[in-house]
Amino acid sequence: MNTLVSSFRSSARRAPLASARITKASFRSSFRKYSTESTEAPPPKSSNTALYATIGLALVGGLGYYTYSSSDTAATTAKSGVQATKAALKFTPTKDDYQKVYNKIAQKIDDAGDYDDGSFGPVLLRLAWHSAGTFDKESKTGGSNYATMRFDSEASHGANNGLHIARGIVEQVKKEFDWISYGDLWTLAGVAAIQEMGGPKIPWRSGRIDGFAKDATPDGRLPDASQAHDHLRSIFYRMGFNDQEIVALSGAHALGRCHTDRSGFEGPWTFSPTTVTNDYYKLLLNEKWVWRKWNGPKQYADKKTGTLMMLPTDYALVQDKAFKKWVQAYAADEALFFKDFSAVIAKLFELGVPEAQWATSEPWTFKSSNEQESN
């Protein structure tokens, strides 16, 4: 990547004032128009169901119990068909191998051309979150383990509209690193998205395995943006999160935008949708939010510029006292937000993965592109 962009990005990230902060997105927009319409450059929708089913059937015979070592290298003995295959290939990926996957994803994130605000980061983060956010702590079903959004039965859920774009991007990475499981690939893409957009380091472990269509989750497990605080609590408590964690997770809406052809909603939450900041909280508290007058689903617009948006579920965070306390804390202290965001994202991405499956007991952190360039 261009060193100028990279050093620009890190200085932009450190700029203290949100309004004065020149982001990578605005830097880019001096070259190309700031797109409000989605100009999707959609990679083909992956319809590999039959392929996965065949691989799955071929591998299911290899299922057996295994344990992972807690060393820096990955599995010692294979547990699933997938791991059995790796063992047969005598290939045990190390941290360096995963760093290579990270680097490839980072390249793809930047290679977005005129797509949205010039980055695939936000849509990749949304993929990682939707793959993990289906977890149900009672039945221990769902979560990031089996990457069941590969199957049409889950990909077709309304909440997942548009995520074929993200799956298509990482599919190109999978071609080069075919040994990585989809669950690991998608969550690692979420980690890379956050770090490459100037967010905190996200500790990450490998070990997810590819599941089968039967593991796909029923529709309705992801949040419905038109609802309020009760709904948020029932959805996120089901995953095992508390009020503080719900607010910390929601800070991800500093990034990206809504698309009328995906969710029906429209617009970005912040002025810097490709940089991780605590601006989401500041804007929630400091701007006056009014119902947008338009022929679409109910959403808020900022009164001052009318260019930003909040979903009913976002606004619920300042309507509910227990949530609002955390909105205030994160608005006042970006370092606190980064710390809590890192911890809660790491927890989110591990939902649904049995402890015995992890390749290492201690998580890894990966170098961001700008750290590697400065070496």
Ligand code: HEM
């Ligand atoms: C609190 C409940 C949540 C609701 C109701 C919600 C809802 C939505 C909706 C409606 C969109 C727009 C999709 C589109 O039209 O493209 C969206 C986008 C997004 N969401 Fe959420 N979300 C929630 C939580 C989260 C969490 C926990 C994360 C990550 C940790 C997240 C990350 C994102 C990102 C990065 C985008 C932008 C995607 C893009 O630009 O393509 N959201 N969300």
